[in-house]
Amino acid sequence: MHQPSPVPSVSPVVYKGSRGGHNVRAVHHPYSQATIRDLCKAHRDYGQDSPYFRGLLRSDLEAAVVIPADLRQLFSCLLDSTELKLWEAAWRQLLREALPSLLADPETAIDENGNALTLEQLMGEGRWTDPTDQASGIPIKALMVIREHAVTAFFGMVPDGPVIPYYKIIQGTKEAFTKFVERLTRAIEVQVAEVAMREGILREMMFANANNLCRNAILSLPLDPPPTIQDMRRVCQLKVPFMQGYDQDTKQRTPRVAAISGTQQEHIRRPLELTEAVHLTTADWTFLSVNTKEQGAWPVQGKELIVIGDSAGQAIIHRYMDDVLVCAPTDDVLSHALDLTINVLIAAGFELQEEKVQRMPPWKYLGLEIGKRTIVPQKLAIKTKVSSLADVHQLCGALNWVKPWLGLTTEDLAPLFNLLKGGEELSSPRALTPEAKKALERIQDAMSSRQAHRFDPELPFKFIILGKLPHLHGMIFQWKDIPKKYRDGKDPLSIIEWVFLSHQRSKRMTRPQELVAELIRKARFRIRELAGCDFVCIHIPIGLRSGQISKSMLEHLLQENEALQFALDSFTGQISIHRPAHKIFNQDVKFVLSLKEVRSRRPLKALTVFTDTSGRSHKSVLTWKDPQTQQWEADVAEVEGSPQVAELAAVVRAFERFPEPFNLVTDSAYVAGVVSRAEQAILQEVSNIALYELLSKLVKLVSHREQPFFVMHTRSHTELPGFIAEGNRKADALAAPAEMAPLPNIFEQAKLSHQLFHQNAPGLVRRFHLTREQAKAVVAACPSCSQHAVPTLHAGVNPRGLRSCEVWQTDVTHFPEFGRQKYIHVSIDTFSGAVFASAHTGEKAGDVIKHLIHAFSFLGIPKELKTDNGPAYKSRELCSFLQQWGVEHKTGIPHSPTGQAMVERTHGTIKRVLHQQQRVLKAETPAVRLARALFTINFLNCSFEGLNPPIIRHFGASSLFSIRERPPVMVRDPESGRTEGPHDLVTWGRGYACVSTPTGPRWIPSKWVKPYVPKGSGSKKVISPQVAEAAWRRKRKQRQHHWAELPFPYCSYPE
Structure with a gap:
């Protein structure tokens, strides 16, 4: 059986050996989010065909042993749903074609269990969807084949838009030859299925479709042997100037500088020593760098092309606006590159001011003074006289810019940042406070004494956490390991840049671990921007007690803190808990990240305390069951403010009352989260003074606590059995008002009745003798009725009966909230408006008959029943039933609901009342909810035309509705x-x-x-x-x- 390689590799699959070294097991780690995020960003910014994205994708995939599950996850982020299906189909076809060769190879013929490989196993489908099975079952060599075919399928997908035939792809006059070859290669890969034929076609098209300059350069190559693709690329790089295309509509052109060596096979940008700078007065130009030997062979085309000869690969020319910076590793190379640059610029027609050419240090570039070893900001004039918000903002902006080089901490600048608060007008007055004046003095001292350093390309980068809570900061530095006796006064520390946290934090409470994680995240992002690499070591000062092992405690810290896990994602360097021996690391108060956590992650065998509050009574309650007497005891206090403030006050009293271990149970998710994060937390400024005082007291109590505690959140008002629900009910009862409130006035009684039944405004007028305006105000103030307004009942527009039980309308509607009983059958008397409804599990004839029997027992037997022409109402069963009861049956016009307008409108009325009463009757059965709604409609609701509810009209209790002939x-x-x-x-x-x-x-x-x-x-x-x-x-x-x-x-x- 094939044995996997015992050599560990980077994630996502790592092969680890046992202690004896005989068995090797595969451990799968999901692809890091940072890697996928970088690939998605490169794919979005540069495109699928760009060399940068292709190289990044291949390097990330080749750096690890990946499984089919990892490939699916990665490409699902790069492609949309349709493209992902096309990629899977192409990948499957390639693996189907490669399967015979895999079965023929002894190393890939069988999996780790001795079974022959299958296409389903290679695709990670069926019973092989588990990533662990894929990592342990598929041989490494087969995984490499799977990876290569996945990449081939991805780059072989047809791009969006019309496909240009490869023989029509022609190099532009100002297009780089490398870019043209890349476009041509991409088109051939998509359009030519035979892999063996692609290279020959590419070689022919490279020569046939190249522009005149590149074609002449290729013709200079010897014909025997025939030139290869690499030979064509090399000769075009040496003999053809690289011209950056520009937009004809743009007035300015961005300069571009490149250094190309005729002796190197590929151009490698590496950090070089910074030595010279050039200042120009014109920005309308583009740079080019070619080999010195070929310089005389190429013409100068006005201002669009400037030829700079140099020992390519050894000098870097950087341009920003009208400033040019020339860098080289030695003085000879620098002098040669600088003189040649000046000559070609003058020859191209640029006005060069000789007094602005800086040949000796310090060099001033982009606001910085660059010395032989140090970098400091140029002399910054600090405006100490401020009078408005705009002045303070400009001062803080300038100081914030120099922070990374001078190490000005957020604590130093906090008095100045505080002046930005208040007043939205730019001209609002401001004056320096005594604290701000002292801060400016410290800043001026720092600007005269502090500095950053130029990096040493031979030394790696490191990062360390410094400062003191709540203002932590970090330092990116290089350290030269030289014994003290050999230093000769040289400082082994090189400060590259300082890293600071934001003055305004996003969270109200932040734990030290989260601050450390944020610093690490920002520092790793910054070093990638500066040097394109990661740190070799991160120093995190961690406090250990005697006997504790640093490695195990560090692993415990990473397991318990999600923020640190994300900050250190994909980090392959070391993590040290010790500081380097240097005075700058020891002069301030040392920050030590404490690993001690007083909050227990598991329930304790100790006293359990329940807390609760009431917004109406303003009671803050904590209750517990005395373990000695087994009696419930309580601590009740009245606290003004929101329920969260009252519950927080109860929690604070609990920590003050119980220094011993205890369990805390609260029904407030906010309070539970605050308590779990309170230990050693840093508070953000809170405008609510009472809340800030309680949070400060809680942080102090928890941070200085010695005995453990456990906090738990529970849902309130549950009917669950057990001790937790019982304790929560006890706290709820104590928080509720203790005495009965006096009987409210008529208006308050109407409001309470409406909260219970949600009757309409005429119903309130009739029941409580309110005015119309008062009744309408009660209905308008109800949040449920504002969403589900119940209109005043009117008689309707359909032909109606002239007395009760003369003409009924019957129909069925659906109410999904009733579940299986969602079919509500409704009958309405067209004379009185009395309604009867019943919930059933269907809408067949049997359900209609059951409904009508109940309706007859409630409202009486009608003479005429009008329905639509649905199957249930046209059935023989219903016809026979109505004949037995002596009811005449009529149906409306097919597919026309207007003939049933009264019952159709009643459907909406019933549903609105059910929605309005949902909060009160949420836990009741459908029958109870429907009965409550019918009671409101029939007995409480009425209209302003007649202040009698439908049920009174139906049974003729008022002479007002007696039928009389009219004029x-x-x-x-x-x-x-x-x-x-x-x-x-x-x-x-x-x-x-x-x-x-x-x-x-x-x-x-x-x-x-x-x-x-x-x-x-x-x-x-x-x-x-x-x-x-x-x-x-x-x-x-x-x-x-x-x-x-x-x-x-x-x-x-x-x-």
């Missing part, structure tokens, strides 16, 4: 369009009216009804038009007055 009216026949009448008006509805005709009551739209005015018998005397019009208006006014006295609404119509 005669004229109606228009909807079918013939002729006016008929007079007919007696029976009732009047919103939009509809009922009139008594010789054929029986008839329902017609109200717009076709108008009062009947009989023609008067009088003389035939001729009346003037003015008199006739005045008489008509007077009669019309009298008729309107007569209609106003009727007990139902009426409508007037223009003549």
Whole structure:
């Protein structure tokens, strides 16, 4: 059986040997978040085809033994869902083609269990989805094949947009040859399936589609033997100037400098000694660096191309705006590069001021003075006279810029930062406080005595945590290990840069471990920016008691702190708990990260204390069961403020009362989190004075506590059995008001009733005799009714019965919150508006019959039942049932809900009432919730047109609703369009009216009804038009007055 290599490798898979060295086991670690984040950023910023991203991806994958699960995780972050499916399909096809060769190889034929490899195992699918099984079962050589095919499938995917044939890819006149070859290679990889043919096609297309300069350079190569792709690239790099393309619409062009050596195979940028600087007055140029031997062969093309010959690879030219910095490892190389740079710049037409060419140290560049060994900011004029917020902001900005080089701590600058608070106007007055003046004096001393150093390329970088709480800071430095007797007065410490935390922290309470983690995270990010590497050692001062092993305690610290885990993710260097022997590390108060934690992670066998508060009573309660007497005892106090403040006060009293070990149980997640983070925590400024005092007291009590404690959060008002729920109920009872409140006034009674039943405004007017404005104010103040407004009940617009139990409407609606009983069958009496509803598990004919039997027992038996034409209502079973009960059945127009408007509107009313009452009846059954809603609709709700609820109207308890014939009216026949009448008006509805005709009551739209005015018998005397019009208006006014006295609404119509 194949044995994995015992050599450990970096994550995600590490092979560890046993103590005897005979067995090797694979340990899988997921891909680090930092690696995936860097790859995603490179993919987004530079693109999939960029050499930088390709090199970064291959280096990260080749640095570790990866498994199929790691590859899926990585490429799922780089691709969207559709691209990921295409990549998996291509990967699967490549592995299917490679499987026979793997089975033929003895090293990859079988897995670690002796079974033959399968495609499912190579893909990590089926029973091989577990990463542990993949790491331990698949041979290392097979994992490498899987990785290579995954990368091949990824780079072989067709890019977005139209695909340009590779033979149409032509090098631009100002395009770099390397970039052109990269585009051509990418296109050939995508379009040519045969791998063996790609190199030959690439070699032909490189020559055929190159521009004139590159083609002439390639022709200078000997034809025998034929030039390779590497030969073509090398000759183009040596003989063809690299021209940076620029935008024709842009007025300025960004200069670019490169150093290319004719002797090196590839260009390597490495840290070099900084020695000279050049100052220019014009910024419209682009740099180029080529080999000195080939300098005379290339022309100068105006200002777009400047040829600089140099010993390539040994000098670096850096340009920012109109400043140019020339760096070289030796004086000879520097002098040669500087003279050549000046000559070609002058030849290109630039105005060069000789007095600004700095040849001797210190060199001034970008606000810094660079010496032989040190770097300090240029002389900064500190403005000590400040009068406004803008002045303070400029001063703090300048000081904040020099902090990394002078080591100005946040504690030193805090008095100045505090002047930025208050007043939003830039001209708001400011004056230096005594503390701020002292801080400026310290800053001036630091600027005259402190400095940073230029790094030594032979020494690694290190980082150390310094300062004292709450203002921690760090230092990036280099250390030269030289014995004291051989130092000869030379300082082994080189300060590269200082690292500081933000003055304004994001959290109200921050633990020291989190501050240390934030410093490490910022320092690692900064050193990657400066040098492109990581630290070899990070010094974290940790306090150990005698007998403790530093390695085990450090591992314990990392296991218990998530922030440190993320900060040290992928860190391969050392972690030291000791400081280097230097006075700068020992002159200040030493910060020591304490590993002692008084908070227990597990419950203690000790007293259990419960805390609770009440926002209404302002009571702060802690209660416990005395272990000796087994009786419950309590400590109750009244605390003003929010419930969180009151509960925090209870917790503080608990720590003051019980110095011995105890368990703390609270139903406030906020308080539980605060207590768990309080030990040695640093407080941020809090505007609430009472809260700040309690937090300070809690931090002090917990930090100086010697006995352990355990804190636990529990949910309040649970019906669970056991000691924890019992103790929480005891605390709730003590926090609640102890005495009964006096009976509130009528208005308060109406508010309480509405909180319970959520009846509408007319119902409140009828029950509590409020005014309409008061009732509407109660409903408007209810948060539930503002979301689910219940409109005032109206009679409806459908033809209705003229008395109770004459015409019903029945339908079914769905209410998902009832679960299986989500089908609510609803019946409404069209005369009274009385409603009955029942919840069922279905909407078949059997469910309809069950509902109707209950409705008959509640409201009586109707003469006519109107439904839609659904399957349940058209069934034989329901038809037979209604015939037995003597009920006439009618159905509405198919697919038209307007014929069932009253019951459809009732669906919405029932659902709104159920939602409004949900908070009160959340734990009740559907039957109880529905019964409460029906009670509100039938017995409490009413309308302003008649302050009687539907149930009273239904059973005829009021003479107001007795049917009487009304005055005669004229109606228009909807079918013939002729006016008929007079007919007696029976009732009047919103939009509809009922009139008594010789054929029986008839329902017609109200717009076709108008009062009947009989023609008067009088003389035939001729009346003037003015008199006739005045008489008509007077009669019309009298008729309107007569209609106003009727007990139902009426409508007037223009003549």
